Amino acid sequence: MKKLWIYCLAGIGMAACNNGNATKYLANGVWQAKLHRNDGADIVFNFDVKNTDGKTTLHVINATDKLLVDDVTVKGDSVFIKMPFFDSEFKAKLTTDSALEGQWIRHLADKDVSIPFTAIAGKAERFKVNTPAAGDVSGRWVTQFVSAKDKDKAPSTAIGEFKQSGNTVHGTFLTTTGDYRFLDGVVDGDTLRLSTFDGSHAYLFTAVVGKDSLTNGRFYAGIGDGLEDWSAVKNDTAKLPDERTIATMKPGQQQLDFTFPDMNGQKVSIKDDRFKNKVVIITLMGSWCPNCMDETGFLSTWYRKNKDRGVEVIGLAYERTTDFEKSKKSLEGFLKRFNVNYPVLITGVTPADPEKGEKTLPQLTAIKGFPTTIFIDKKGNAQEVHTGFSGPGTGEHYEQFQADFNRLVSGMLDTK
Known part of the structure; x- marks a missing residue:
C-alpha cells in the first residue's frame, strides 16, 4: 500500500487514486495553445483553466476578452472541449500533466474539417519577445488585403486600430461588415505578430513595422491554406463607408413583409x-x-x-x-x-x-x-x-x- 500511495503522489496530472486507477486533470492556470497549419504558421492563443468542485472550466483569452468554455470533459487521459459557439470542438490527449495534443474540429454543414492542436500549461506568454519594440503601431492604419494565390483579385480594404504598450499590442481590423474582434500580440524588434481564436476566427497576422507603414504582411486564416498578403499606411483620420449606405430599402419600398x-x-x-x-x-x-x-x-x-x-x-x-x-x-x-x-x-x-x-x-x-x-x-x-x-x-x-x-x-x- 505504501508503494501505491507514493506512485499516486508522484503521478503525472493525477487528482486522485483509487485501487491504482488515477484520474487525470487539466492543470490550473494559463496555457499556451497552438493550431498547427500545414504551412508551418502556428496560430497561437491562450486559455485559463480552473478546476472547482470536480468541474473543469476554461476561458479563452484574447486581449481583454475572456470567453467562457464550460463544456469540458476529462476521461482518463482524453480531453474533450466543446466550444460554446460555431459548432467546433477539441479532442485531445493529456501527454503529461502540463501538455495536450490532439485536433481542433469544425463541424461544417456538409463535412468536418480539422487541424492539429497542442497546448502547454504554465506558459502565459502568447508570443516570445526577444528584443525591445523598434516601433509603435498605436493608431489607425489603412490596410489592403490581397489574395496570396490570386494577385489579380481586387484588394479588400480595412482599417487597423492598435494600441501598443512596450512590446504588447491589442487591437482589431474594422471592415464594412464588422470587425476581426480581439487581436492580441506583440511587436518584437521590427516584427508585428497578432492572433485570435474564438471557436470560429482562428487568425494570425504578421508584418514588418516601419515608421508609418506595415509591410510584408501575411494573414493566415484558420484551417486549410487561407492566406493573404497585406500592407498598411498610418492614417489617423481614415474612415470606412457609412454602414447605412451599404444595403438599403429599394426605391418605393418602405415596409418589409416576411x-x-x-x-x-x-x-x-x-x-x-x-x-x-x-x-x-x-x-x-x-x-x-x-x-x-x-x-x-x-x-x-x-x-x-x-x-x-x-x-x-x-x-x-x-x-x-x-x-x-x-x-x-x-x-x-x-x-x-x-x-x-x-x-x-x-x-x-x-x-x-x-x-x-x-x-x-x-x-x-x-x-x-x-x-x-x-x-x-x-x-x-x-x-x-x-x-x-x-x-x-x-x-x-x-x-x-x-x-x-x-x-x-x-x-x-x-x-x-
Whole structure:
C-alpha cells in the first residue's frame, strides 16, 4: 500500500487514486495553445483553466476578452472541449500533466474539417519577445488585403486600430461588415505578430513595422491554406463607408413583409399583432458568425431592459444548412448562452446563397454582410438599415455604436 500511495503522489496530472486507477486533470492556470497549419504558421492563443468542485472550466483569452468554455470533459487521459459557439470542438490527449495534443474540429454543414492542436500549461506568454519594440503601431492604419494565390483579385480594404504598450499590442481590423474582434500580440524588434481564436476566427497576422507603414504582411486564416498578403499606411483620420449606405430599402419600398418559422416551428410574421404600433429591430444573423455573437450579446441584454418601452426584436437566422432541424440544433446553444428572449426565426436560406436577399427580404437592395440590422418605426416603415457591427473589440467604436443605437430607437419611440 505504501508503494501505491507514493506512485499516486508522484503521478503525472493525477487528482486522485483509487485501487491504482488515477484520474487525470487539466492543470490550473494559463496555457499556451497552438493550431498547427500545414504551412508551418502556428496560430497561437491562450486559455485559463480552473478546476472547482470536480468541474473543469476554461476561458479563452484574447486581449481583454475572456470567453467562457464550460463544456469540458476529462476521461482518463482524453480531453474533450466543446466550444460554446460555431459548432467546433477539441479532442485531445493529456501527454503529461502540463501538455495536450490532439485536433481542433469544425463541424461544417456538409463535412468536418480539422487541424492539429497542442497546448502547454504554465506558459502565459502568447508570443516570445526577444528584443525591445523598434516601433509603435498605436493608431489607425489603412490596410489592403490581397489574395496570396490570386494577385489579380481586387484588394479588400480595412482599417487597423492598435494600441501598443512596450512590446504588447491589442487591437482589431474594422471592415464594412464588422470587425476581426480581439487581436492580441506583440511587436518584437521590427516584427508585428497578432492572433485570435474564438471557436470560429482562428487568425494570425504578421508584418514588418516601419515608421508609418506595415509591410510584408501575411494573414493566415484558420484551417486549410487561407492566406493573404497585406500592407498598411498610418492614417489617423481614415474612415470606412457609412454602414447605412451599404444595403438599403429599394426605391418605393418602405415596409418589409416576411413569415418564417420560429425555433418551435410556429410561423411568425412581421405583420403579426405583437409587432403592430411598436418599434421593431430586425437582425439578420447566424450562429456561425462571430460579429453576430457580439451583437446578440448586446441585443439580448438591451431587450430585457427595454422591452416594456414598446419595442420588439426579431432575429432572422441564415444558417449553413437549409434543413430546419439542423439549423435549430446549431442555434440552440448560441441562443441559450445569451439568454435570448426575443423570437429568432429560421429563414431556411444559407448565407452563401447568392439569392438570399431576394428569397427572404426582396424589399432590400441586397444583404451584403452579417449581421445586418433593420430599424422599423411604429408605422411599420424601415427607417435605417445598418450593415455590420462594431463589437466590444473595437473600443470607442463600440461605445459610439451604443450611443447611436439608443438615440435612434428613443427617437422612433418618441415619434407619434
